[in-house]
Amino acid sequence: MKKTKLFLVEDHELVRKGVRSIIDLDQTIDIIGEYDRASKAIEAIDGGNMPDIILMDISMPEMTGLEAAKIIGEKHPELKIIILSMYKDEEYVMEGLNFNIAGYVVKDSVADEILIAIEKVLEGGKFFSREVIDTALNSYKEIKKEKKKADSVQLTKRELEVLNDISDGLKSQEIAEKLFISERTVEAHRGNIMKKLSAKNMAELIKKAMNLGLIKT
Secondary structure (H helix, E strand, O other): OOOEEEEEEOOOHHHHHHHHHHHOOOOOEEEEEEEOOHHHHHHHHHOOOOOOEEEEEOOOOOOOHHHHHHHHHHHOOOOEEEEEEOOOOHHHHHHHHHOOOOEEEEOOOOOHHHHHHHHHHHOOOOEEOHHHHHHHHHHHHHHHHHHHHHHHOOOOHHHHHHHHHHHOOOOHHHHHHHHOOOHHHHHHHHHHHHHHOOOOOHHHHHHHHHHOOOOOO
């Protein structure tokens, strides 16, 4: 039987040994590369040592697992990458999903979840720990909620122009000169915008406008 070739990329030796001991339970998997840096794994691939699947940590020196996943994915889209990480907060999970990884396993999950993830991915599917799924769903709900808020906030074209100028740090006089309107009109627009967004001050206004996607970045 042809064995599955796997790269294990993890900078902590104890964790790496622990993960290896789990993978060694499956006689159909052969770890052909073990690295403490993502850059070393990339060098090995570029040198012709090609795995079928890569099990990789996120937080590592020099280059993160997600940065490596992006590089590897662009060069070798056929390679399956499973992220193995202690991080399950929204920032890491959503960034990982944006890179179209094949799986994301949280380190404090049950041991056999790693083997289940590998099997699922090799079958052409994807695998994500329950905590990761919950994080992604919560993020989606928040995005949907913010979009609903944005749809309910009706700013005129001129108000959007003034809002974006405010976010760029322009003063009322500068905005007036730029838009060829009076300073009093700018102040009126500013007041209307703050009222529509229920903002008490400029800092709150900018924060709410950014969350609602009303400011161009």
